[in-house]
Ligand code: SAH
């Protein structure tokens with residue numbers, strides 16, 4: 001007889017330590033609905049109460065009801081009986097010698113993902129991008145990416161995506177949400193996972209992050225990177241108005257099939273057609289092509305020329321990313337000279353082609369180095385505790 005315990009869920013026979021609902025990452029609509037349904041606020045008051053809570057949570061960064069001074073004391077006590085305003089647990093926090101910060105966040109037992117804050121080097125007034133994860137692990141397995149070696153555990157919820165921004169803000173001391181000169185000025189969906197395989201939650205999280213009475217990060221400062229989930233690209237633009245980044249990395253199907261295997265399903269011609277019709281694309285709103293520089297694989301002058309031909313006519317910039325190695329990675333980073341020669345060809349064709357400075361390599365926080373120890377539980381371990389003959 002074997003007994004399997006589900007570690008990822010509370011056991012049915014043990015009361016959960018805290019069954020109160022966490023309000024910290026709910027959308028406005030969900031917040032209203034939860035309040036209205038709870039009896040804590042009379043239905044006609046639920047809308048107003050939700051508005052108050054929204055500002056405390058998303059503008060002031062409150063993590064309890066106590067400071068909510070415009071809500072009567074008894075009402076706060078009633079809220080605290082049913083609800084919490086909580087952050088997930090931070091398992092590990094690392095700071096690189098270049099100022100990059102990385103948090104390993106536990107959202108639930110066995111559900112961990114990494115978030116990275118990258119301060120801009122040249123910025124005089126703060127400014128930096130937060131690189132958030134959209135999934136724990138990834139279903140895809142691009143051959144140069146560390147996350148790709150971790151099978152998908154699960155999608156992150158909108159609240160869990162928003163929590164990554166809240167955790168970073170707590171650590172940066174950036175509450176109440178400043179209107180200008182922000183340290184956390186941009187959000188990029190370039191952490192773990194493929195955001196377009198979790199578009200509902202990504203879109204809801206963007207709505208929460210962009211709300212002007214809360215965190216208020218402009219949609220122009222939110223970038224979603226995809227390896228090329230073609231059928232979702234248009235929908236991403238329509239639903240989020242976010243900036244689009246495409247992990248291109250190769251200009252022929254032969255090579256891209258190998259490096260970015262989703263290319264076998266959605267080949268380059270289909271990908272380029274989807275990009276060309278991305279809603280709102282213009283010279284003021286360019287697509288970013290990410291191109292990882294792999295020595296002897298995709299970094300020749302001929303590759304650069306092919307890239308220029310491929311993207312011809314698309315308002316674009318090209319981010320050249322020196323390959324970041326990880327334990328056991330099968331590639332080497334291109335030589336500096338090769339990267340510069342590549343950039344020069346792309347530049348001369350009229351496209352900005354900045355060479356990304358690797359950031360946070362010493363703490364494995366750079367592009368493509370993220371991974372957590374979370375593992376997908378086997379089907380047998382996911383079932384409720386049972387005794388099997
Ligand atoms: N899944 C999405 C977003 C996360 S990856 C996507 O693939 O677009 C963020 C970027 O880092 C992608 O462009 C990815 O191709 C790149 N990347 C992955 N591994 C890398 C590595 N080892 N070195 C440099 N860039 C890498």
Ligand code: SF4
Pocket residue numbers: 138139140141142145146147148149191192193194227247
């Ligand atoms: Fe997944 Fe993106 Fe890594 Fe590819 S590069 S394995 S899509 S996270």
